[in-house]
Amino acid sequence: MPLSVVDLYRDVLPKTNCKDCGFPTCLAFAGKVISEKLPIENCPHIEPEVLARTREILEKQWATGKWLKKDPAQDALNWARERASSMKLKDIAPRIGGNLKTQGGQLCVELPYFNTTVIITEDGIQRADGTPLNRWEQVFLYNHMAQGGRREPTGRWKALEEMPNTVSKIKSMRQHVELPLLERFRGKTTELINAARRLGGREAGLPGFSPDVAFLFKPLPKVPVMLLYWRGDDREGFDDRVKLLFDETITEHLDIESILFLSERLRELLTGQEKASE
């Protein structure tokens, strides 16, 4: 029989609310154990026999996911890992433009990612400098590995709305990428230029467009992104405008969700509004 919060509180915990576990009440502690896998041993007042029996029940219960709090980042990471699990590192490296090498006796792929480098092994993905990569970034990179086509960029550029099945995503691109960029850099193109350079962007020209600022980024070796920015003109009643363009081969390397993730990540890095790690 699985243990509910009430079962654990009523039948296992001492109900003294002594706070030795770090929680104000036994009931609060029970809730964390059941929904977030907090170790039952954090309560030092349970008889060893009862503790062993309870732990056994909890292990089985957690394995089924019953009453566990949903963790979308972990669910997505498990799914993305599974999706990429059948691939061999030696096949992945050339497809995504990574460098196959041996590190500490273990085969790995070294991959430039924005202005940093990540190391992909059979066991996981982390930054080369050892700093953690948040779970959504890992999901993004696993999806890139799973999707990763072989084609090199052609230099022909497309906006998101020119790609198939993107109608529902155009609003997200506007809300989560373009508007925050405009809010941050309206009237401050010098700051945009400095931020773009710090991120490794290269000033670029693009036939047929005449933006005031154009930067080419290489967040991934086979996935270039172009940022275009036009200054507005108050007298003419024009607001600033910003647009991201992608190489026409991008959908061979990233699915549409991942293209949005990449765009949001670029916006975060340019504006310095990075989310806390998840």
Ligand code: SF4
């Ligand atoms: S340490 Fe145990 S007895 Fe004390 S409050 Fe926490 S759960 Fe209750």
